[in-house]
Amino acid sequence: GYSESPDLEFEYADTDKWAAELSELYSYTEGPEFLMNRKCFEEDFRIHNSAACSSAVRKPAISLADSTDLRVLLNIMYLIVETVHQECEGDKAEWRTMRQTFRAELGSPLYNNEPFAIMLFGMVTKFCSGHAPHFPMKKVLLLLWKTVLCTLGGFEELQSMKAEKRSILGLPPLPEDSIKVIRSMRAASPPASASDLIEQQQKRGRREHKALIKQDNLDAFNERDPYKADDSREEEEENDDDNSLEGETFPLERDEVMPPPLQHPQTDRLTCPKGLPWAPKVREKDIEMFLESSRSKFIGYTLGSDTNTVVGLPRPIHESIKTLKQHKYTSIAEVQAQMEEEYLRSPLSGGEEEVEQVPAETLYQGLLPSLPQYMIALLKILLAAAPTSKAKTDSINILADVLPEEMPTTVLQSMKLGVDVNRHKEVIVKAISAVLLLLLKHFKLNHVYQFEYMAQHLVFANCIPLILKFFNQNIMSYITAKNSISVLDYPHCVVHELPELTAESLEAGDSNQFCWRNLFSCINLLRILNKLTKWKHSRTMMLVVFKSAPILKRALKVKQAMMQLYVLKLLKVQTKYLGRQWRKSNMKTMSAIYQKVRHRLNDDWAYGNDLDARPWDFQAEECALRANIERFNARRYDRAHSNPDFLPVDNCLQSVLGQRVDLPEDFQMNYDLWLEREVFSKPISWEELLQ
Structure with missing residues (x-):
């Protein structure tokens, strides 16, 4: 039955395997261009981007041909970044040094006084505004993601940076390594679908019929599987809880880490975990x-x-x-917010803050002037790439760099293009979800108000309903989608002879249990949603208002522990607002939350007797946060417009008059003329001047 289906053998990481990341750079439509790419790489060539741009703006339909030169450049850059970023155990010391130098240069403001990532963000906004519709957006986004990943660091690097920062701030170490805890978790049995329940009822009917003939058959059945009969009765009583998480029981001890699961399918459901996976926290x-x-x-x-x-x-x-x-836990964010209050309370005695120019700080300073526009642009593209979105005439065209110049004429060509288009959209979702999550995590570590600034603009740009819209589909179909043709994947298609494609070989897809990139994207989007809503009552209420509970419950069908954990976290924060009847009808979901999500000792999540936030406070909460963010940005980055009373003033006559001012050459050449026009020929009323 469904409860015995194996866990998805998925290991969440910063990226997929190297070959997979290279293959996703190229669309299948680009296959014939590989020879030209090689020629371009071997010979020197000059770029007509401006000409391509002006012609693309005028054209009614844009195709692959409009972005040829740009795609060659982006391909080369991507291959360099992705290859240099890859680390191997046997790397020589000089290669490691070169990699560090490359990462430092890529994150430094060398080009136009901005990091390379800012130029790519600029391409994204130009594309979305309609000024450059020919930009190959999938490649730009993939290069942007890999640039951010390479310069700022991945999830494991973040973990060690967090530990180091806690030590610098004098905070105790983290209670546990969250990556290890999540990887050691096992998935809960997926919820039963309507067809599963009907099948169970039919089986039960057949068994009951046999039991009339021979009573001991039923006794033997109950002895062998005591849970199943109870579960089905409970399902009917509990308002048909479509989230049946079988065999989940309440553990006894709180502080012990969960032991490795027993693998035997017969004993697995009867296993009681020794304790909860997380140590509880208190603020x-x-x-x-x-x-x-x-x-x-x-x-x-x-x-x-x-x-x-x-x-x-x-x-x-x-x-x-x-x-x-x-169990008190003080986060880095709490310390940073407290320090910010001190700076604002005593601006004169606080002294100048020393801001360490780490890569995240450099990137934030580059993003700051146009951050709201960048967030809107990324979400616009994410919306256009979501499988639940309908094609609208006024929406942006994200398929310009996958559609061929001449549209397909045969059924086989159409099928190939259909797979290519779906794969293209999936890769775009993967890149955007990864970029947003990395930026949120790095900004939160660097300074909480940098994170809050980005998060608030994502919320203002409707990121919460957009992610819920994304999940409002058959999520199992999305995760097991077969939108790939392995023989056409790069570099396989260059190294090997291309076999003759048939409709059967296109429909077969690969033999994988699931699609790595789609499961990766889903987890990223759930993590983003968690980051946006955590400790924010106004945003938690958005989850309730947009009726996210049934959408999230359906996502529990995916039998993968990490994905289930982030779904359960989102359900946990809103259970107190969903009412007693919902909790009563979803006791197995509540049990799964209890077992897998970290506990806050004072949090009344399961009952909601004490609702600590009222609807009329929500707007005030968001406004207060915005005021804090604006004060932080003004104090740290807006020197010209900060309060003039707090700016240092040089009032020493000797130093002011003794300053050397370098004047431009043309001023020195025309100095006599300037004196004549501005000084000698103008009458000065000394009385007025003295007054």
């Missing part, structure tokens, strides 16, 4: 709120943010406070 704010409510209840007054005075509180409250403090 300082949670302790303050708990003490405030305890004091007002038992003593009748509060002491503000004092978390040490426990006079007059009963013994059990003392024990509770002790437990909360044992």
